Amino acid sequence: MAEDALDAQIGYNLRRASAFALNDFAVELTDAALRPVTYAMLALIDEKPGIRAAELCRLLGMKSANMAPLLAELEERGLVERDDHAGDKRVQVLALTKAARAAMPGWRQQVRRHEDRFLHRLTKKERATLLRLLRLIWTDDD
Amino acid sequence: MAEDALDAQIGYNLRRASAFALNDFAVELTDAALRPVTYAMLALIDEKPGIRAAELCRLLGMKSANMAPLLAELEERGLVERDDHAGDKRVQVLALTKAARAAMPGWRQQVRRHEDRFLHRLTKKERATLLRLLRLIWTDDD
DNA sequence: AGAAATTGCTATGTTGCATAGCTATCGTGT
DNA sequence: ACACGATAGCTATGCAACATAGCAATTTCT
Numbered sequence: 001m002a003e004d005a006l007d008a009q010i011g012y013n014l015r016r017a018s019a020f021a022l023n024d025f026a027v028e029l030t031d032a033a034l035r036p037v038t039y040a041m042l043a044l045i046d047e048k049p050g051i052r053a054a055e056l057c058r059l060l061g062m063k064s065a066n067m068a069p070l071l072a073e074l075e076e077r078g079l080v081e082r083d084d085h086a087g088d089k090r091v092q093v094l095a096l097t098k099a100a101r102a103a104m105p106g107w108r109q110q111v112r113r114h115e116d117r118f119l120h121r122l123t124k125k126e127r128a129t130l131l132r133l134l135r136l137i138w139t140d141d142d
Numbered sequence: 143m144a145e146d147a148l149d150a151q152i153g154y155n156l157r158r159a160s161a162f163a164l165n166d167f168a169v170e171l172t173d174a175a176l177r178p179v180t181y182a183m184l185a186l187i188d189e190k191p192g193i194r195a196a197e198l199c200r201l202l203g204m205k206s207a208n209m210a211p212l213l214a215e216l217e218e219r220g221l222v223e224r225d226d227h228a229g230d231k232r233v234q235v236l237a238l239t240k241a242a243r244a245a246m247p248g249w250r251q252q253v254r255r256h257e258d259r260f261l262h263r264l265t266k267k268e269r270a271t272l273l274r275l276l277r278l279i280w281t282d283d284d
Numbered sequence: 285a286g287a288a289a290t291t292g293c294t295a296t297g298t299t300g301c302a303t304a305g306c307t308a309t310c311g312t313g314t
Numbered sequence: 315a316c317a318c319g320a321t322a323g324c325t326a327t328g329c330a331a332c333a334t335a336g337c338a339a340t341t342t343c344t
Contacts, residue, residue, distance in 0.1 A: 006185045013276040018160035020280040043148045090322040134155040136263045138162040232291040
């Protein structure tokens with residue numbers, strides 16, 4: 001394999017692997033009507049109840065322009081609550097509804113199944129390595 | 143970090159890392175007016191001159207519905223030639239034009255620079271490992 | 285010969301993400 | 315105190331990647 005052959009490029013393989021995983025995610029979670037982005041939002045709100053919308057944007061690398069309609073959708077579906085912040089009228093504070101909190105464990109398990117499926121050829125150690133290397137690519141801090 | 147925290151999910155990190163790389167690709171190759179998909183097409187046609195369009199679709203995981211307008215664009219720009227296949231009138235045979243063959247080395251070098259930039263925190267060994275693990279995810283054979 | 289598969293294409297919808305521009309609010313510096 | 319810049323959330327809009335449906339021409343299978 002040549003030095004700069006397409007197959008040898010990590011960017012290309014990242015894109016293919018990501019697309020593959022995205023696809024498999026849909027297989028597992030279409031019935032829950034959750035896409036990777038919406039699941040990520042719910043998971044993070046679950047982990048950090050009371051998080052601000054702007055903080056959610058930063059953590060997920062999204063623009064608030066794209067976040068807004070998604071939050072509206074999740075609120076519409078009765079999964080997310082938006083409350084006013086006490087001291088800052090600009091801020092919205094987010095939390096999962098009772099229904100969403102009840103559903104999260106099942107969704108998390110579906111995601112675990114999904115991960116186990118598309119990673120079935122990697123050992124536990126390899127998965128940990130992959131996780132570490134991927135974070136080295138896109139995170140600033142460490 | 144919890145077992146099923148968002149940060150611990152490889153799918154999520156794959157998506158973030160891929161998006162990061164995609165972004166950096168654009169930084170390096172907007173002036174060449176090449177996107178990841180079009181570059182991949184050119185690189186593969188360069189490596190396998192005379193390849194059929196359908197085979198290119200299979201290798202890149204694309205639908206011919208999406209490939210067709212991209213090939214038309216590349217032909218329009220004088221980078222790709224589409225010729226009839228000798229024995230099968232359905233088939234189109236692809237090759238780079240002289241101009242594209244002349245430009246490829248420069249583009250390949252730009253891609254190398256791009257990869258070195260977004261992978262700067264990974265050692266050579268780590269890059270090889272990452273490549274291997276990513277291929278384990280999305281390729282069938284091996 | 286007839287049925288099924290392949291090739292390349294158009295039309296079209298969805299999703300993720302970008303920019304531009306807006307209002308309301310907050311914090312800072314003078 | 316007050317103007318200015320930054321922040322928060324939003325709408326409108328465009329683009330690129332990808333999916334499905336359907337089509338016509340051709341080839342291959344039975």
